[in-house]
Amino acid sequence: MSLSLSTIIRNICSRLLIALLLVVLAIPLLLIILMPKRWRYTNRFKYYMMHVFYVVSLKCALIPVVVRGKENIPNTPVIIAANHQSSLDIPLVGCLVDCHPHVWLARSELMQSWLLRFVLPYFAVIVDVYAPMKAMRSLLKIKNVAKGQGSHLIIFPEGERHYGEQVQEFFGGFVTLAKAMKRPVVPVRIFNANKVYPRDAWWAYWYPITIVVGKPLIMGDDETDESFKRRVHQWFIEQKEV
Numbered sequence: 663m664s665l666s667l668s669t670i671i672r673n674i675c676s677r678l679l680i681a682l683l684l685v686v687l688a689i690p691l692l693l694i695i696l697m698p699k700r701w702r703y704t705n706r707f708k709y710y711m712m713h714v715f716y717v718v719s720l721k722c723a724l725i726p727v728v729v730r731g732k733e734n735i736p737n738t739p740v741i742i743a744a745n746h747q748s749s750l751d752i753p754l755v756g757c758l759v760d761c762h763p764h765v766w767l768a769r770s771e772l773m774q775s776w777l778l779r780f781v782l783p784y785f786a787v788i789v790d791v792y793a794p795m796k797a798m799r800s801l802l803k804i805k806n807v808a809k810g811q812g813s814h815l816i817i818f819p820e821g822e823r824h825y826g827e828q829v830q831e832f833f834g835g836f837v838t839l840a841k842a843m844k845r846p847v848v849p850v851r852i853f854n855a856n857k858v859y860p861r862d863a864w865w866a867y868w869y870p871i872t873i874v875v876g877k878p879l880i881m882g883d884d885e886t887d888e889s890f891k892r893r894v895h896q897w898f899i900e901q902k903e904v
Contacts, residue, residue, distance in 0.1 A: 741836055746824065853903040
């Protein structure tokens, strides 16, 4: 994809703004990292600063974002399941929960980055989706953390970022959590994030992003894990950008 002069200028401005944001948030981030572990999932300051990061980083990206159905996220704790196209998905989904306590599920592969290896454990529970026993221990950990603090759980059931708009098959971790914790699943469909900032891309492109938040989906008492997973997945397939 060729770059126009406006795209280059927008990228330079966006990166300068994000760099400034990171400088401003450096001290709050350090305070969060130094926070005692027992406060890690309860401190309101942490979630306020996370919300600031989500909202301001999207503003710095200089990309228009339209959200439909945000009112479908209740104040009571739920599992938020979103499709995954871009690194922009983190602030895009994060900004939906405002300052409400929330815990991310993150893939173990992200720990290969020296920076994420240092920062990520303070904001997420790491899950190895290809090692069933490790994955189960992680799900039990996040269950205990979220249940005790009334936090939303945020998960990308596709497991990783994918190219294109097509929604991939889901891993079943969110179903296990929904069943064990008796929580509804709020589906979130993101459109066009892959066009703005594709996986493995350096340059970001101008394209409006649409987020559709669905009504909570509750697993039926007689519903199997597989049928509930298919029902949630089907909701994503049926969504339209407009």
